[in-house]
Amino acid sequence: MNFPLYFSKKIAFSKDNKNNLSRVIVFIGRLSVALGVIVSLLTISIGLGSKKAIKERMADFSGHISIKSKQSNNSYNSSILSSEDLQLQKIKEMPDVASTQKFVAASGILRNEHNFAGIIFKGVGKDFDSARFRKFIVAGHVPVVTEKGFSNGICISQKIATDLHINVKDSIVAIFSKENQSPLYRKFEVVGIYKTDIKMIDDLFVIGGINHARKIQGMSNTEVGGIDVFLKNINYIDEDAPKIDQLVGYKNYTVKATDEYPQIMDFIAIFDMNIALIISIMLVVVIINIIMVLLILIIERTNSIGMLKTLGATNGQIRMIFINYTLLIMIPGLIFGNLIALIFLFIQKYFGIITLNPENYYLSVVPVELNVFHILLVSFGILVVSGISLVVPSYLISKISPVKAIKYN
Template structure:
């Protein structure tokens, strides 16, 4: 074993450390490390968890990528998707594509004796991924859309249900308007109630049969308004987007889930900034405290430094000894910080103790992403950066004279 590491371990585990002044300094150093780990773990895990949860909610409701006609305008009434160059089978054959579903949308007004509400009626077909949508259902169920005739069952949001005083199995009249024509009335039965916690979705979307939309918009049987493309991993949207674009035709265009709602995309982008700022602050606190620990240990053991120099130890060996000593002191702080931080995160992940207002945060419970690689990287990163930060302060050792140090008490 090399001399610096051997001697630093001897000092670190020496019984002399139990009763000297360094006890308080060592405790402060370890406490700062533990707090740095705890805050960093919570910041990164909840930040990544929130980003992932919001992206997944957006994507699982309306597809990771949506394919629309270039004729589409600002209206929510969909234009017919152009079939020239569109190859759904090729899109489905892409390795990362999990499913593709057809849809068409039209705007309308739901009304009853209690109130009325403007809605976007999203018509889906028999390829609708009800299993993926099931996570949003809080009451009732999603009807089966077999495209044979007209299914009058609809799924509405909890917010719309509360506003219109509706519950499962209730009926509701919806009015659809067409240019230069009389309004079209449809009576639907509420078969399910969903909740995504995303205001822009919960405020207006109703899921129903695509045949109703086709009839209202005078679409042919083989025509659709768009495609929802689902990937196996929400984090692969940017990488897989160009592959999907190749098979949609030049008269259609693809849109990412996060691009539909720029305000949510901006909100997600803030997480990276906030995580960077908080981790930088905690790292600075840890480094300052660890440097303080090193300097005090050097001053406290000036006599030992002089003795080591007298016995032939080089400045480099002594510096390495004290750097190793300081890093060894950090290890209990790292362990306790990880234990406490991970314990708090596990409690939040499985019990959802801390809740949020979905109107502001797009999620009702603070989400947690326990990524082992991230967890290990935080601890290793703090240890390595702290070690590098100790190099310059350790040069104080070279200024210590052996003769004066041995006399120092």
């Protein structure tokens, strides 16, 4: 029988303990543990959820990895993608690749009697991943593209629609110009309005038929300006980008969605620092409170310590009794902390009660990432760190004399 653990359970769950003068400090200790668990779980779940949501929004709109021609020189206007050494079929057969779609991009202006807006017209073909894009639609529907003739339906952002005072089924004129050529005018019908909450996307991009973009850029019906590659998981992007880069040919290059908008990635990087900082602060608070609980329990049970020493218990055994005792009284705090945190996270995940300003946070609703591993890690981590931190203050027990302890009180 493990004597320290057995004795710890006896005094931790004793009915006499409820009337003990230490019950207030025990309550404070449990409360600090519960708050530590709640704040840690909220920080991790919301922080990781925000990172994932922002990355997925960028990737689902423009592809996790885009293949472009080196002649484009990072311009929004597409140059013809070289087919030389481009092994598109091998890219499609990669196990992590979900789908691909071709596109041609052209810069222009949308204009009506109310206002005008500079845009990037992204022409997509019949392989357009409309199911992936549909999550962004707030009005109307995704443009239907067949590549037979010219599809006049376009999808614009809610920001552009507001600026130009237009709605679904309204018509709008787009103007495109190229060097040494007269401006090209195109009349489109707005069939859908989307919203990604990412300002750099919503301010610029219009989705339409690829044949219009080919005509603007002087391409044939078989030429494309780039290929968007969608992966099955955003976490594969850093691993698969170099593999895909080896299959695009020397005249083309690849760009990850996470590299398209470096200012957003800088913003995301702040989450990691904030998560580490908040969890560190909460651990310090929990440790200080738990050490305080242990010291008060030792002082209050000085008489019991003297009796145990008189009966032959070693300092090490008594230290383990009080360390186990302190950890056992933490358990209700861990249980209630997890319960309260999970209730809040589930409500937020499925009802989205807390909203954000997308211009500042790139999201309109606080996202939540629920992960069983993180939930268990927080509770286990608090128990382990607390147990280790109790070792040094528990040495106070070795300073207690049995004779003086028995006379105590």
